[in-house]
Amino acid sequence: MIRVAVVDDQELVRSGFVVLLGTSPDIEVVGEAGDGEEAWGLCRRTTPDVVLMDVRMPRMDGLEATRRIMADPRCARTHVLILTxxxxxxxxxxxxxxGASGFLLKDTRPARLLDAIAVVAAGDALxxxxxxxxxxxxxxxxxxRPMPPTADGLTDREREVLVAVSRGSSNQEIADSLHMGYGTVKTHVSHLLTKLECRDRxxxxxxxxxxxxxxxxxx
Amino acid sequence: MIRVAVVDDQELVRSGFVVLLGTSPDIEVVGEAGDGEEAWGLCRRTTPDVVLMDVRMPRMDGLEATRRIMADPRCARTHVLILTxxxxxxxxxxxxxxGASGFLLKDTRPARLLDAIAVVAAGDALxxxxxxxxxxxxxxxxxxRPMPPTADGLTDREREVLVAVSRGSSNQEIADSLHMGYGTVKTHVSHLLTKLECRDRxxxxxxxxxxxxxxxxxx
DNA sequence: TACCTCCTCTGTCTGCAGATAGAAGCGGAT
DNA sequence: ATCCGCTTCTATCTGCAGACAGAGGAGGTA
Incomplete structure (x- = not known):
């Protein structure tokens, strides 16, 4: 049984969803809310599996409510499905x-919405x-990433040093972390500068x- | 009527898909192919709306075939749905x-696959x-993008210097390009190092x- | 075996980088 | 009118960065 909360500022829309969800034997509507504030409170109390969340609402909108729900450890198992x-x-x-797990438009077909709720409840996204x-x-x-991981004429070791340099490490720090001599680092850096035609680190x-x-x- | 091509190197899998697609009144299978080469040729001849494309295939894999199909002006209206x-x-x-319009796993439920074909044929993705x-x-x-244009406690001038430094310019070059004294650049750089808690450029x-x-x- | 590349290390030397301190003109804010 | 922050500049000093030259060991290849 998937426990669902319905959040929308329009009473009519909300009850429409509730009726629709009621047609599914796997779904149980555990609560409704008319704005973000209420939604957050509702989720803390009822910890639903899925929240159908409208975006435009008075007081607090659906995005802010989503942020708070996702940040709340009490709502750890709750997934938000945005409906706008x-x-x-x-x-x-x-x-x-x-932190939303889904984003659907309100013209979505009913069958697809029920499907989406199952997907989101399972921890996937849609x-x-x-x-x-x-x-x-x-x-x-x-x-x-895979294309220009710049397979230049760099050796493996040089690439390691380049990454270390790019993290802001000094030559001595690189020597320590990569377990090589201070002078060796300078050699590698010099080679990098030459090969990549750079002037300094x-x-x-x-x-x-x-x-x-x-x-x-x-x- | 949605015109579909089925590409998979396993005969059995292919015929399974063909049978499934045959159950939908809106779908017409216009051809089959057993590798990427064949798939490309098939698409040029038949210009299907949707190609169900396997990835692992002999001779030419599904990704390369997809690239060629998408690059071919004769296949302009063709969309590729990867199935792996x-x-x-x-x-x-x-x-x-x-350039694929969709990516589904082979354990997808049949109804969902038919749905996906309609979505992809309509020019959307899934x-x-x-x-x-x-x-x-x-x-x-x-x-x-909009969040961290880092409005730190940096002054405008400092930000300009920071950008110049980040382009690899030396202090002297920065002095020239920003029309200020060499020492002034060093002052700004020092302030940057302090404010941003960095050790060097x-x-x-x-x-x-x-x-x-x-x-x-x-x- | 000889050859080559990569990685390693050791030196010396020049120079920019960066710390630090001080000063002055300019504009906004009180 | 005064204070403060930004920008500008000067000057000295320490130190790491980087150039350059040389050399040995490990590993793969012809």
Whole structure:
């Protein structure tokens, strides 16, 4: 049995969902809320498996409510499924960053919504097809990791040193962490400078990021 | 009527799909192929709306075939739906980059597969729930553009110097390009090092990228 | 065996980097 | 009118960075 909470500021929409969910034998509606504040409180009390969350609501919107729910240890097993009328990139991004497990439009077919609830309850995720398409486009446009892991003429050891340099380590620190002599580090660094046509380690750091060897955030 | 091509190197799997697709009144199977080479040729001849594409195949794999199909102007209206047994990040990334509109696992329920074909034929996209989850996680981990344009306690001038440093410029070069004295640059750099708690300019470069002040590729 | 590449280490030397302290003009805020 | 923060500049000093040259050991290949 999947325990579901329904959050929407419009009474009519809410009851529509409740009726729909009632047609599924696997789903139990454990509560309703009319704004983000109520939703947060409801989740803390009832710890549902899935929250059907509207975005535009008075007092506190669905995104902020999602953030709070995801940050609350008492709601650890709760997954949020965003349901909105508006299909905007900005909204999708914010929702996913807030920790939502799904993003569907309100014109989704009923059968698909029930399906989505099962998917989200299982810990997986699911997006509206149009959203998926745009997400993929953006994803494909990102610098690809495997392509330019710049297989330059660098040796393995040199690559290790380059990464260390790019983390801001001094030569002595690199020597310690990589278990080699101080002078050896300088040799490797010199080779890097020559091969990559850089003048100093600051340029090496730039190179590491621009080439895709290092990705911001992926430390 | 949605025109579909089925590509898989295993005869049995292929015929299974054909039978399944035959149960839908909206779908017409226009051809089959046993490897990437054949698939490419098939698509050029028959221009299907959707290609069900296996990945692991002899001669040419599904990813390379997808790349060629997407690059071929004669296949402009063709969408590729990847169907594989293996749920690996690397594979998903490559597939999406190759231009696939969908990525499903072979354990997908039949009804969902038929649904997916309709979605893909309509120009939208769709991923297996487990894939969606991981894609979202990775997406949410990306540095959000509007958030960290790091409005630290830096002055405008300091920010300019930081950018210059992060491009690998020496103090003298910065002095020239920003029209200030050599010593002034050093003053600003020192303030940057103090404020951002960095030890040297290499760490400043790393900071600039990790904070989102600089984005790889966006020079 | 000889050859080559990679990794290792040892030196010396030049120079920029960075710390630190002080000073002055300028603009906004009180 | 005064104070404060930003920007600008000067000056001295320590130290790591990087250039350059040389050399030995480990491993793979012809």
């Amino acid at each position: 009328t508006f299909d905007e990139d900005e909204l999708v991004h914010d929702a996913l960053r807030a 997006l509206a097809p149009s959203v998926t398409r745009r997400l993929i486009e953006q994803f494909a446009a990102l610098p690809s 600051a340029q090496l750091v730039m190179y590491a990021y621009e080439s895709g060897l290092l990705i911001p955030g992926s430390s | 047994t293996f749920d690996e990040d690397e594979l998903v990334h490559d597939a999406l980059r190759a 991923l297996a729930p487990s894939v969606t989850r991981r894609l979202i996680e990775q997406f949410a981990a990306l540095p959000s 290499a760490q400043l470069v790393m900071y600039a990228y990790e904070s989102g002040l600089l984005i790889p590729g966006s020079s």
